[in-house]
Amino acid sequence: MTKVKNEPAAHSQVVERTCRILREIVWHGPVGARLVDLTRATGLSRPTVHRLLRSLVVEKFVHQNENRRYCLGSSLFEISLAAPNPFADLTEFRHIIQELADTCGDTVYFAIRRGDQAFYLLRCEGVYPIRTHVVTAGQSLSLVGSHCGSVLLAALEESEIEGILERAERHPEFFGAGTIDSLRTQIDETNKMGFNWASDVAVKEVAGIAAPVPNPNGRPYLAVSISAISSRLDKKRALKLSKLLLKATKKISELID
Missing domain, CATH: 3.30.450.40 (GAF domain)
Structure with missing residues (x-):
């Protein structure tokens, strides 16, 4: 029973942490972010950041460039095409x-x-x-x-x-x-x-x-x-x-x- 009760909170925490990592990768631009950059900026442990990055890479939300830095992946581009433009009406x-x-x-x-x-x-x-x-x-x-x-x-x-x-x-x-x-x-x-x-x-x-x-x-x-x-x-x-x-x-x- 306890496991079921805590499951939504655990899932929410994973989503929140994943979003923090993605925001940091965005801010690093095309150059990409190192693992140490993401760990320091998010305040998460290195194993946690590495684990979440592996999942993001599998889903193509993130990829590693030739310098082993993490950049945004193709799946995010596909999603962004359907997102509303917050500055369409100024x-x-x-x-x-x-x-x-x-x-x-x-x-x-x-x-x-x-x-x-x-x-x-x-x-x-x-x-x-x-x-x-x-x-x-x-x-x-x-x-x-x-x-x-x-x-x-x-x-x-x-x-x-x-x-x-x-x-x-x-x-x-x-x-x-x-x-x-x-x-x-x-x-x-x-x-x-x-x-x-x-x-x-x-x-x-x-x-x-x-x-x-x-x-x-x-x-x-x-x-x-x-x-x-x-x-x-x-x-x-x-x-x-x-x-x-x-x-x-x-x-x-x-x-x-």
């Missing part, structure tokens, strides 16, 4: 982003992480006549060369950050007008304050303040930034705008599952 998000742009008067961006890039879902304009059209909706910038990208990087494990930086170093143009040192400063600032300000990142003489959108289910994968010419958006003004920015990201967080 109406509610647009309202929040436009409200922020109207309040601050500047250009506001809303982006989602896609691998090593930040894909821009929305760009809304304020009333200030000099605008900073660094990127438009539907375009991507490298995580290492964008304001939104810097705060999305800050949400990752150190090993993931270093992997992305290493790949980006082969393409110096990905850093835009910034440098690795300035990017590390942005990451540190995000981890300390929940947002960061920087100038001369994607384009010279353009400044921005960015913050990740809190994710109730794990690490942030969305970000919002305010952008303006550097003379208009110095660090002092950025600190004032940070309250508005964080308020907007909280509103967006309440809309995501």
